[in-house]
Amino acid sequence: MARVNGRWERLQTVYALEDLDVALLRAVVAPDVEGAERATVAAAIASAGADPRDPRVRERLWWGSPLVDGGLLLIDDARPPFLARPLRAPDRVVMFLLGHDAPDPALAPFLREPEAPRLVDPAPLAAAIQAGAALCHLRDRGGSEARAVAAAALRLAGVEPLVIDLDRVSRDNDPSALAALADREARLRGAGVVAGPAEALEAPLVRRFARLPRPVVLHGAAAWDSTWSNDAPYLVELPRATASARARLWRDALDGADAADAAAVFRLAPDGIERAGAAARLRARVEGRPVDVTDVRAGARSLNGAGLDKLARRIEPRATWDDLVLPAEPLGALVELVELVRQRDRVLDEWGIRHTGSEGRGTKALFAGESGTGKTLAAEVVAGALGLDLYAVDLAGVVSKYIGETEKNLDRVFAEAEAVNGVLFFDEADALFGKRSEISDARDRYANVEVAYLLQRMEGYDGVAVLASNLKANLDEAFARRLDSVVDFPKPDEESRRQIWDRCLGQVAPRGDDLDLDFCATAFELSGGNIRNCALLAASLASARGSAIEMRDAIHAVRREYRKLGRIVSEHEFGPYHALV
Numbered sequence: 001m002a003r004v005n006g007r008w009e010r011l012q013t014v015y016a017l018e019d020l021d022v023a024l025l026r027a028v029v030a031p032d033v034e035g036a037e038r039a040t041v042a043a044a045i046a047s048a049g050a051d052p053r054d055p056r057v058r059e060r061l062w063w064g065s066p067l068v069d070g071g072l073l074l075i076d077d078a079r080p081p082f083l084a085r086p087l088r089a090p091d092r093v094v095m096f097l098l099g100h101d102a103p104d105p106a107l108a109p110f111l112r113e114p115e116a117p118r119l120v121d122p123a124p125l126a127a128a129i130q131a132g133a134a135l136c137h138l139r140d141r142g143g144s145e146a147r148a149v150a151a152a153a154l155r156l157a158g159v160e161p162l163v164i165d166l167d168r169v170s171r172d173n174d175p176s177a178l179a180a181l182a183d184r185e186a187r188l189r190g191a192g193v194v195a196g197p198a199e200a201l202e203a204p205l206v207r208r209f210a211r212l213p214r215p216v217v218l219h220g221a222a223a224w225d226s227t228w229s230n231d232a233p234y235l236v237e238l239p240r241a242t243a244s245a246r247a248r249l250w251r252d253a254l255d256g257a258d259a260a261d262a263a264a265v266f267r268l269a270p271d272g273i274e275r276a277g278a279a280a281r282l283r284a285r286v287e288g289r290p291v292d293v294t295d296v297r298a299g300a301r302s303l304n305g306a307g308l309d310k311l312a313r314r315i316e317p318r319a320t321w322d323d324l325v326l327p328a329e330p331l332g333a334l335v336e337l338v339e340l341v342r343q344r345d346r347v348l349d350e351w352g353i354r355h356t357g358s359e360g361r362g363t364k365a366l367f368a369g370e371s372g373t374g375k376t377l378a379a380e381v382v383a384g385a386l387g388l389d390l391y392a393v394d395l396a397g398v399v400s401k402y403i404g405e406t407e408k409n410l411d412r413v414f415a416e417a418e419a420v421n422g423v424l425f426f427d428e429a430d431a432l433f434g435k436r437s438e439i440s441d442a443r444d445r446y447a448n449v450e451v452a453y454l455l456q457r458m459e460g461y462d463g464v465a466v467l468a469s470n471l472k473a474n475l476d477e478a479f480a481r482r483l484d485s486v487v488d489f490p491k492p493d494e495e496s497r498r499q500i501w502d503r504c505l506g507q508v509a510p511r512g513d514d515l516d517l518d519f520c521a522t523a524f525e526l527s528g529g530n531i532r533n534c535a536l537l538a539a540s541l542a543s544a545r546g547s548a549i550e551m552r553d554a555i556h557a558v559r560r561e562y563r564k565l566g567r568i569v570s571e572h573e574f575g576p577y578h579a580l581v
Helices: 007-014 019-034 041-047 055-061 091-097 123-130 146-156 175-189 203-210 243-253 260-265 270-286 293-301 328-342 344-350 375-386 405-417 442-459 494-505 517-523 528-545 551-565 571-580
Strands: 135-139 160-165 191-196 216-220 234-237 312-315 363-369 389-393 422-426 464-469 485-489
Touching: 007 019, 007 091, 007 175, 019 041, 019 055, 019 091, 041 055, 091 175, 123 135, 123 146, 123 234, 135 146, 146 160, 146 191, 146 216, 160 175, 175 191, 175 203, 203 216, 243 260, 243 270, 243 344, 260 293, 260 328, 260 344, 270 293, 312 422, 328 344, 328 363, 328 375, 328 485, 363 375, 375 389, 375 422, 375 464, 375 485, 405 422, 405 442, 494 517, 494 528, 517 551, 517 571, 528 551, 551 571
Parallel strands: 135 216, 135 234, 160 191, 191 216, 363 464, 363 485, 389 422, 422 464
Antiparallel strands: 312 389
16 A cells, blocks of 8 residues: 555554554555455464464454554454454544545544634643643633633644544443544544543543543643542643623624623623624624624523523523512612622622632522512512523422432532523522531431532532522521622512502503402502412403403402411401402
8 A cells, every 4th residue: 555645654653553563454454445355364464474373463453452452453343263353444544544634423523623712822831731741631610711722722832633522422422432533533643632621521531531642631610630630730720701801702793782791791701702692693683773782692591501401490581670579678689689790700800809719709699588579580580680591490309318319419400500691599498508407317417418518519609599598597607608698578568569469460451440459458468479379360260251350359369369378268357358258
């Protein structure tokens, strides 16, 4: 077989092949080039002029040899006697020797062409690689551009990067086989490897990628795990993108339109900002108008992964500040919470205000109040004001009676939440965030471990998390210290109940002349959620009858709600309308 640009010599050098190995491989490759019969072990040895009885010859075609372990040739059938076994060279190896450089089709879906870094200078990492840093790890917790920085650094160091996206590895893929393909591809190209996020794989599989032809640059949001390699890596913590830097990228992506709000709220890497900007421009162009804030928010939300949808109920916020009926104090606290999220990066990065010292830069709030006082509605309003989706976590699927399962479920929730831009909402959180108990048995001990683990995950979370509790007094003090905001939701007073009745019935539904909302607000001490239920039933009864909403509908609805709550329907409370009961 003719030489093509010295590729046989390159293969021999990269794989440290002996002359016998080259001769054997030539015999195996020949049928693919010349159309001859597939070679057997005996034919390959004979073509190489070697003795098939020599064990040193046989071991060159055995497991552990550079030809077999390096993926340069394959034994198609191990059942016949050794000398009769058929041999073949993988198509990728043959095509390489013929001068073709396209990757193996089995590897291609996992390869990426990274964008050039726009926020972080790759020169320091390139200098480290040139100085001999064979294994590097980039930690990127701020939605920066680790993949792009790693690839650019390898290029500056004179090494072609082979970039592998481990997020694309699914349960249907074999990561070990993928690592073997990456190993061969990197050797054939003379490339260094960029792979991540490392935490997407189990530790033994990360070790396979850490052993790939050097240099290797692993990256991810998690800190380096010593189980990933016996070698000490060169560690780099990438700086977080500041709000002003992200705003500059947003302006470029939106052709100059202002996007300061989006830069402050959405945690997107530069390539994500470009894709969100393209989606926003398309949305505006379809409707024939300039880009506005709704387009930007829709574009950013379109990048949210679906993983969290399996663990939480996604709510697209529709409620606004006008839908909230709250006293001035909690309403003001909610407005402050929104500004706390919007201004966080500027305050921490540009103004240098000290944070708590935890790794996470997220915002954590507690909404405390009895059931039905508006905590979920307030979470929806906050999410809507920020332009984020609301993800209500199903605690029934998180808390487990089995030891260790709750921590695993919490880890899944927070891991998926890091991949979306949304408000994480734990409703009825007393089951999860209650006071740590006195240790009286093994179960108490593990319950305290669960809370401690939750504290750790909350500390490292970069997003917005809202906890809703019916019993603020049950909140663990250590947890309370880590909250950025605590909003108390009181039971509505008479004036608030009147407003809630009015808003729940809306402005379109017809109202009868006898509908007495003042009496309903005064006589019935119900929460906002209960009033909403009553308004819905009353309107449904009136609609079925084909008439306006009358007082009898409201009274009947209140009676039903009282029965649900286990309260007595007394003549004292229902007064002149008791007869309608």
